[in-house]
Amino acid sequence: MTFINYASREINCKIVYYGPGLGGKTTNLQYIYSKTAPETKGKMISLATETDRTLFFDFLPLDLGSIRGFTTRFHLYTVPGQVFYDASRKLILKGVDGVVFVADSQDERMDANIESIRNLDENLREHGFDLRAIPYALQFNKRDLPSALPVDVMYRALNFKREPTFEAVASEGVGVFDTLKAVAKQILVELRKQ
Amino acid sequence: MPANELVLYQEEFQRLERSLRQLRQDASARAVFLFDKSGQQIAAAGEIDQFDATSLASLTAGNVAATDGLAKLIGEREFSTLHHEGQRDHMHISIVGKRAILLVIFDERSSLGLVRLRVKRSSVEMEKIFEEMLVKGTRTTDGQAPASPFAEITDEDIDALFSE
Incomplete structure (x- = not known):
C-alpha cells in the first residue's frame, strides 16, 4: 500500500x-543489499529455516532518493516459494504495490513457474488486486545454467501482458537492478495517475 | 488503486504523535509505535532511537498477519491483542481502527495490566483520528479530491531516481 x-x-x-x-x-x-550504499538501506531481515530456505519472508528497506521533495522508500519482500507455504505467501501480498516474478529458467522448473504465476494471480485476487493491472515485472533467472530454456520459449509461456521482462543471473547481479527499476517506475507512474 | 493508499497529513500526524506520547507516559512504557498493517511506520514516541523501527514495523506486521491467519483457521475473526514476554522487555501488540497496529514496548517499570488498560483508552482516540484521516484522504472541504503532489511527476523525475 x-x-x-x-x-x-x-x-x-x-x-x-x-x-x-x-x-x-x-x-x-x-x-x-550488497550493492547499495549503507545510508540508503536498512537492515535485511531473513526469516529462514536452518537450511536457509525462506520460511516466512525476506525484507529489505531501500531509499531511492527524493522525488518532488518526497523521500521515496521501497520495502522489498520475498515470499517463501515452496508450494506448502501458501498461507504465508498470501499474507505477504497484503498492501502490495508492485510484484516481481522471478522465474527459474531451467527446463525442469517450467511447470513450477507456471503453477506459481497461477498461484500469484489467485492470491492477489484474494486481496482485491488484479495481476493484469498491478505494476509487474518478469525476470528469467539462472540464464547461466546449461539447462536454461531459450528466452523466446519462456516469454511465450510466462509473459502475458507484455510486462517488462529481463534475463538475469541474480547470483552475479545480472538483470537484478533492471528488474527492480522496471517495477519501481511502474509504481511511481501509477502514483501519478492517482 | 486509490483504496490502496494511505495519506497522512501534518495535522493528523501531530495528533497521533500526541496520543502516542500520552500513552507512553500513562503506561510507563519504553516506546510506543504505530504501524500500518502492511508494515510501514506511521508514528512513534519514547525511546525510539533504541530500536530499529523499520525492522520492528515489518516484523510486527508479519506477526500480526500470521496471527490473523491462525485466528481464521480456528474460526475466529481475529486475535485483537498479542503479548510477548521477555526477560527484561515485553511487547504488547494490538489492532487500532482495523488498519493500524499499536506496539508498546515496556519493562519492569510497568505491567501488562497497566499497558492493556492504557492501550484500550488511547485506541479509542486514535481510531477517531484514523476515521477522520480516511475521510480527509478522499475529500477536501469543498468535496473535491485533494490534489496529489505526484500528479505532476514527470518521466524525467522518475528517471532521475535511477540515474546512479
Whole structure:
C-alpha cells in the first residue's frame, strides 16, 4: 500500500518478489543489499529455516532518493516459494504495490513457474488486486545454467501482458537492478495517475 | 488503486504523535509505535532511537498477519491483542481502527495490566483520528479530491531516481 506521509515527506511502497522455490528471489534481495550504499538501506531481515530456505519472508528497506521533495522508500519482500507455504505467501501480498516474478529458467522448473504465476494471480485476487493491472515485472533467472530454456520459449509461456521482462543471473547481479527499476517506475507512474 | 493508499497529513500526524506520547507516559512504557498493517511506520514516541523501527514495523506486521491467519483457521475473526514476554522487555501488540497496529514496548517499570488498560483508552482516540484521516484522504472541504503532489511527476523525475 502506497503510504504518503506529508508530515515527514515520505512515500513508502511495497514490492514483493514472487516465484517458485529456489528460483532466486532471496538472491535478488541479497545482491541489492550488497550493492547499495549503507545510508540508503536498512537492515535485511531473513526469516529462514536452518537450511536457509525462506520460511516466512525476506525484507529489505531501500531509499531511492527524493522525488518532488518526497523521500521515496521501497520495502522489498520475498515470499517463501515452496508450494506448502501458501498461507504465508498470501499474507505477504497484503498492501502490495508492485510484484516481481522471478522465474527459474531451467527446463525442469517450467511447470513450477507456471503453477506459481497461477498461484500469484489467485492470491492477489484474494486481496482485491488484479495481476493484469498491478505494476509487474518478469525476470528469467539462472540464464547461466546449461539447462536454461531459450528466452523466446519462456516469454511465450510466462509473459502475458507484455510486462517488462529481463534475463538475469541474480547470483552475479545480472538483470537484478533492471528488474527492480522496471517495477519501481511502474509504481511511481501509477502514483501519478492517482 | 486509490483504496490502496494511505495519506497522512501534518495535522493528523501531530495528533497521533500526541496520543502516542500520552500513552507512553500513562503506561510507563519504553516506546510506543504505530504501524500500518502492511508494515510501514506511521508514528512513534519514547525511546525510539533504541530500536530499529523499520525492522520492528515489518516484523510486527508479519506477526500480526500470521496471527490473523491462525485466528481464521480456528474460526475466529481475529486475535485483537498479542503479548510477548521477555526477560527484561515485553511487547504488547494490538489492532487500532482495523488498519493500524499499536506496539508498546515496556519493562519492569510497568505491567501488562497497566499497558492493556492504557492501550484500550488511547485506541479509542486514535481510531477517531484514523476515521477522520480516511475521510480527509478522499475529500477536501469543498468535496473535491485533494490534489496529489505526484500528479505532476514527470518521466524525467522518475528517471532521475535511477540515474546512479
